[in-house]
Amino acid sequence: MTTSDGYTFALDENVERTSVRFKNRYGIEVAGDLYVPKNATGRLPALAVSGPFGAVKEQSSGLYANEFARRGYVALAFDPSYTGQSGGTVRDVASPETYTEDYSAAVDFLGLQDIVDRDRIGVQAICGLSGMALTAAAADSRIKAVATASMYDMSRSMSRSYQDSYTPEQRHQVVDYLSRQRWKDAENGTYARGLHEVPFDEAGNLVEADSIFPETLPADPNPVLAAFYDYYRTERGYHPRSINSTTAWTATTPMAFFAFPLMANLDMLAPRKALLVAGADAHSRYYSEDVHKTAPDTVDLVIVAGADHVDLYDRKDLIPFDTLDEFFTKNLA
Structure with a gap:
């Protein structure tokens, strides 16, 4: 609290x-x-x-x-x-x-x-x-x-995903997404938010979001999501300056972690x-x-x-x- x-x-x-x-x-x-x-x-x-x-x-x-x-x-x-x-x-x-x-x-x-x-x-x-x-x-x-x-x-997590589960094709997809996002940021003069560990949905599509955690947990949440949520989004550990409590990293943040292990x-x-x-x-x-x-x-x-x-x-x-x-x-x- x-x-x-x-x-x-x-x-x-x-x-x-x-x-x-x-x-x-x-x-x-x-x-x-x-x-x-x-x-x-x-x-x-x-x-x-x-x-x-x-x-x-x-x-x-x-x-x-x-x-x-x-x-x-x-x-x-x-x-x-x-x-x-x-x-x-x-x-x-x-x-x-x-x-x-x-x-x-x-x-x-x-x-x-x-x-x-x-x-x-x-x-x-x-x-x-x-x-x-x-x-x-x-x-x-x-x-x-x-x-x-x-x-x-974090280099391994961002560039290879959980348990090194990215396929080579998915790694290239993430790099392409990050690369294109740089042009978008340059055009807009701002830095968009995005998930630092970029996931793929069940259909194989890259997932984009501007906050790390949802406002409320789904009915049957992933246990890892639930554990993080319980710390960052509840009275247990919430803080208004914490990125994890309130928002997400800049979308291009993973780029350096691909480049520098x-x-x-x-x-x-x-x-x-x-x-x-x-x-x-x-x-x-x-x-x-x-x-x-x-x-x-x-x-x-x-x-x-x-x-x-x-x-x-x-x-x-x-x-x-x-x-x-x-x-x-x-x-x-």
């Missing part, structure tokens, strides 16, 4: 939250909330936190940051560029490169804080910002450890460590499992019994914070 201050969770009584701004290397101003334990002394370990894809810092990432601060970390929850309260001229456009850069910019900011130990900075990512977090860590050695929850590989240099993460957390019942579980297979000596995998994908957004009874805390304590030593 959204609180009176606009957050979908209550601030812990032992934590202080401050609104902050910092710039990435492209000059885009990124908006964040800095969570710090009250009465903290010395230099503390710190975490940059973001996600899910299409969410804002007042939702899941803030909840995670609040919990980590309660446990003794300085935690920065931030809105990626072009979304929420962050800057960027075209609103609600996603970029694999820029979103990856935003994590490094968050590390820049954290490393300038007197209360932060620069040698103990990690990243916690949720859902669709997880691929960017792992990509950032592979290229930025200041990130000493990275954890994800309900990881999505995430996590291509995951081997560069070693000897640093990653921890991937996935729900046993999550439709997205295979993303974490596949990444784990590519680097089992660097990447650990935790499967949470009884949890689906969305449960790890805000179900504190299911999110394994003790395990995450233990991971960061060990790897940010």
